Amino acid sequence: MKQYLLNNSKKKFFTINDIANLLSISKESAKVTANRYCKSGLLIRIKRNLYISASKFKELKESELFQIANFIEVPSYISLSTSLSYFNISTQQLQNVIESISLKRTKTQAVNNIEFRFYKVKQSFYSGFINSDNFFIAQPEKAFADSVYLTSLGKYSTDFESINFKKLNIDLVNSYMKNSNSITIKFWEKLCKRYKI
Template sequence: MKEYLLNKSNKLFLTVSDIANNLSISKESAKVTANRYVKSGSLIRIKRNFYITSEKFRRLNEPGLFQIANFIEVPSYISLTTALSYYGITTQQLQNIIESVSLKRSKVQSVQNIQFKYYKVKKSFYTGFQMSNNFFIALPEKAFADAVYLTSIGKYSIDFESINFKKLNINTVKQFIEAINSNSITINFWNRLCKRYKI
């Protein structure tokens, strides 16, 4: 019955205070209840003092998972192959992996069967994203520019053969790469890419 009440909540995430209010119990009791439900698998701890019910997590669609990704690491935005797949620019599909670009750290966090991967970039490169459907996601050209940059420095790997370059504004990609990153390694990598794929 208590789990049912938590699942009825309109909030995606629940704090200890939310649990206390939903179950009409004290905050101290809510802490104990939250820990017990995490151990039993009814609740998933996303990060300190933030939970989601297992049932709600199982029902999440792609935008919902993107919201989770934004929430786990702040600030961050969906990018790379995940964003390119979302936009229909790549045929490459990642199974149970959500990729993001972050400002503070690179890390991987697993929640149930989903891996949330974060790739750190310098502050000057943390741009070119927008809010869409309640989550932050790179613009198509920035998602590709992120992939080019991280691949050029050996921090990432993308299947360029799967990219539909006709769906990208190549001049915009070039502007992101040249304006935000003066790294000659990245510029040279980009030039070789353009030559190879005639873009």
């Protein structure tokens, strides 16, 4: 019965308070129930005090997985190859991997069969994203700038052959590069010569 109520709730994501209210049990009982359901595979723990039923997780759309990435690491925004692929700028697409830019830390977290990767950038480079369909995602030029920035520092690997440079506003890319550093700017200049950008 409890499982049925969770699976058929209109809510996609649950906190302990949500579980307590939905099942008409105490907060302490809800914690025990959540732990037991996670161990049995009925619930999936996204982060501390945030869960989703396993059956609902299987049905999530791409935009909802992007929301989860935003939930896991706050603040963060979808970027790099995930954003470039989303906007059809790159043919490089990682299976079951969602990449984001973060202000706090670089980390990887697996939720069920999806790997969420977060790459830290400095405060002055944390920009160029929009709120789209309830998730934050880098605009194409910023996703590309993030890729160049992290690749130039040896913290990421970008397949530049997969990028359609004609779809990018290079003036906008240049404006983002000004907030990077001398290493990234030199690396970007070499890329411009190599790909005749």
